[in-house]
Amino acid sequence: MAKMIKLVSGDGAEFEVEEEVAFQSKIIKDIVADADDVIPLPTVSSKVLIQVIEYCRKHAAVNSFPLSPSSSAAAAASSSSSISYSKPVSDPALRAWDNEFVKLNNSSLFDIVIAANYLDIEELVDLVLETVADRIKGKQAQEIRRQFNIENDFTPEEEEALRRENSWAFQNN
Amino acid sequence: MGLEDFPSPILVDILSRVGDSTDLARCRLTCRTLRSLSYEARSIRLFCSRERALRSSVPGTVDLHPAFKSVVCNLASLLSSVHSPLSLSLAAERPDCVPAGEIDDGDELYFTDSPFLSRWIPLISARLQSLSIHDYWLQSCWRPSRALPLISIFCSELLNLEIRNAWLSVKELMPMQTLTSLNLNYIRLDDENLEKVNECFPSLRVLNLIDVGGLKEPKIQLLQLRTFTWTVSNFVVSLTVDAPKLVELKLTCVEPKAVHLQTPLLLNLDITIKKVKVIKVDKLHNLRVLRVESSQLGNLSQVFAESRTIKRLEMELYEPACVINTEQCSVSLSDTFPDIEELTIGEKAWFLLPQIVRIKGELVSLKKLVVHESTTELDGAIISSKLSILVHSHVCQVVMVIPATAPIEGRVCAISKCINDFPNIRWEFVTKEIK
Numbered sequence: 001m002a003k004m005i006k007l008v009s010g011d012g013a014e015f016e017v018e019e020e021v022a023f024q025s026k027i028i029k030d031i032v033a034d035a036d037d038v039i040p041l042p043t044v045s046s047k048v049l050i051q052v053i054e055y056c057r058k059h060a061a062v063n064s065f066p067l068s069p070s071s072s073a074a075a076a077a078s079s080s081s082s083i084s085y086s087k088p089v090s091d092p093a094l095r096a097w098d099n100e101f102v103k104l105n106n107s108s109l110f111d112i113v114i115a116a117n118y119l120d121i122e123e124l125v126d127l128v129l130e131t132v133a134d135r136i137k138g139k140q141a142q143e144i145r146r147q148f149n150i151e152n153d154f155t156p157e158e159e160e161a162l163r164r165e166n167s168w169a170f171q172n173n
Numbered sequence: 174m175g176l177e178d179f180p181s182p183i184l185v186d187i188l189s190r191v192g193d194s195t196d197l198a199r200c201r202l203t204c205r206t207l208r209s210l211s212y213e214a215r216s217i218r219l220f221c222s223r224e225r226a227l228r229s230s231v232p233g234t235v236d237l238h239p240a241f242k243s244v245v246c247n248l249a250s251l252l253s254s255v256h257s258p259l260s261l262s263l264a265a266e267r268p269d270c271v272p273a274g275e276i277d278d279g280d281e282l283y284f285t286d287s288p289f290l291s292r293w294i295p296l297i298s299a300r301l302q303s304l305s306i307h308d309y310w311l312q313s314c315w316r317p318s319r320a321l322p323l324i325s326i327f328c329s330e331l332l333n334l335e336i337r338n339a340w341l342s343v344k345e346l347m348p349m350q351t352l353t354s355l356n357l358n359y360i361r362l363d364d365e366n367l368e369k370v371n372e373c374f375p376s377l378r379v380l381n382l383i384d385v386g387g388l389k390e391p392k393i394q395l396l397q398l399r400t401f402t403w404t405v406s407n408f409v410v411s412l413t414v415d416a417p418k419l420v421e422l423k424l425t426c427v428e429p430k431a432v433h434l435q436t437p438l439l440l441n442l443d444i445t446i447k448k449v450k451v452i453k454v455d456k457l458h459n460l461r462v463l464r465v466e467s468s469q470l471g472n473l474s475q476v477f478a479e480s481r482t483i484k485r486l487e488m489e490l491y492e493p494a495c496v497i498n499t500e501q502c503s504v505s506l507s508d509t510f511p512d513i514e515e516l517t518i519g520e521k522a523w524f525l526l527p528q529i530v531r532i533k534g535e536l537v538s539l540k541k542l543v544v545h546e547s548t549t550e551l552d553g554a555i556i557s558s559k560l561s562i563l564v565h566s567h568v569c570q571v572v573m574v575i576p577a578t579a580p581i582e583g584r585v586c587a588i589s590k591c592i593n594d595f596p597n598i599r600w601e602f603v604t605k606e607i608k
Binding site for chain 1: 175176177178179183186187188190191192193194195196198199200201202203204205207208225239241244247
């Protein structure tokens with residue numbers, strides 16, 4: 001019988017999850033080590049907690065059957081020279097699931113990454129931030145402002161000076 | 174909820190993942206918060222296409238199309254006011270094809286040029302943890318650069334360094350004690366026996382020397398080295414690797430006169446070598462995984478397998494069937510590799526299979542077999558007879574790689590014959606695109 005942990009969201013809803021699912025969060029793993037099975041999460045709403053639990057459940061299932069160690073020479077050769085940022089998920093099926101999971105609007109993604117950061121679920125933080133970065137790449141400044149509800153707080157003179165300073169980036173404007 | 178409501182560390186993280194300097198410049202234009210945070214991005218990539226370099230070299234267009242090099246210097250001065258660690262990558266677009274002997278005496282894309290580097294590297298050297306420069310071969314190939322000595326003087330705290338497509342001098346190179354990873358790719362190096370490399374990069378844990386020319390009797394002597402990939406494209410007299418902590422080695426060369434390996438802790442060896450006169454290998458007590466591609470398959474297998482610890486083996490012939498001296502290539506699997514659990518046979522080796530493999534009795538530990546079929550006219554009977562040499566009682570998994578151009582009917586026939594003749598096996602058939 002799998003050990004169950006109870007998570008309580010900010011608005012008081014209770015969620016019972018298997019220990020290995022909850023342990024995707026390093027914070028929860030540490031708290032439970034001090035023999036505490038009911039964990040209040042006042043800063044996380046039910047809506048977000050449900051999504052985070054869904055992610056943890058999927059990744060706990062995969063993590064319990066790790067892929068056989070592939071040649072690390074290839075990994076070392078590619079990581080030694082790269083200045084790239086995130087560690088890609090190696091299982092293609094899991095990667096596809098992750099890509100579906102993050103098909104959310106920016107507001108939802110922001111809520112999830114704040115919660116994942118608080119709960120210290122490194123892979124989920126990684127996934128959301130990589131997704132947000134992808135939504136910024138290749139876009140003009142105006143599009144970025146529109147997408148992310150950013151208010152332009154430059155004076156017209158400041159904006160003009162900035163455009164001149166970075167003119168090489170705006171060739172196609 | 175706007176992007177600026179985010180905690181700054183998360184915004185900096187996102188900007189670091191965006192990375193490309195053009196995208197970051199556009200972010201800078203969106204609002205004040207992103208403008209200041211963009212300089213804290215921990216990873217920045219600057220890429221210059223040939224088209225852009227040409228545009229900026231047209232006289233009278235300096236305002237509209239500033240030279241890429243001035244953009245780099247400008248950015249470096251803005252980055253210098255921040256103190257967090259930085260990974261910087263500078264890359265020129267690669268030329269489409271490089272006709273032999275052609276050079277370009279321009280300067281716009283010559284990034285390993287010392288005057289250029291000395292304008293901006295000192296500005297950010299305190300922040301720099303990783304530096305990568307992909308130079309433009311047509312402008313860099315005909316003049317030696319002092320980039321390495323310069324970087325060694327200014328960036329004494331650097332952890333990772335990568336340089337591609339350049340001619341590098343090592344005169345007055347200073348020691349870089351903190352450098353743990355070095356990647357030189359398509360380089361002409363004026364350090365023919367790698368003496369300066371050994372002397373000035375003593376803490377290296379990862380080393381990649383890919384198509385590094387100008388070497389004569391190169392010897393790598395690095396106490397901390399763990400992973401080494403070495404592709405030697407030109408002729409060398411001898412190759413030596415003296416690395417007491419080396420765990421993984423991938424060596425590709427053609428026909429050196431001699432090879433010496435002093436790598437007692439090696440776990441994983443991948444060696445592609447057509448022929449060698451003298452090969453001396455200190456006994457490899459821990460070797461678990463071996464890939465060997467050679468015209469001297471028989472000889473080399475015995476040299477590496479002396480300790481009988483190998484569990485995974487991949488074997489392949491260096492030359493196509495018509496050139497083979499089958500005696501030199503013949504491997505006695507049961508004598509040399511009695512304990513292997515996984516065996517992979519490359520295309521050329523599979524083609525000549527019965528002649529190059531000798532087995533007495535059974536390979537009792539063998540559980541998984543991977544074979545690469547190269548002919549498009551698949552003959553189920555031939556495949557099956559080759560398999561029966563290798564599939565022993567404990568083999569439970571076979572992966573067969575088939576060329577994508579093999580006609581469907583032939584594939585179906587061969588596959589059903591395999592499954593019929595070896596019913597207790599877990600089969601996997603993979604198609605491979607021919608390059």
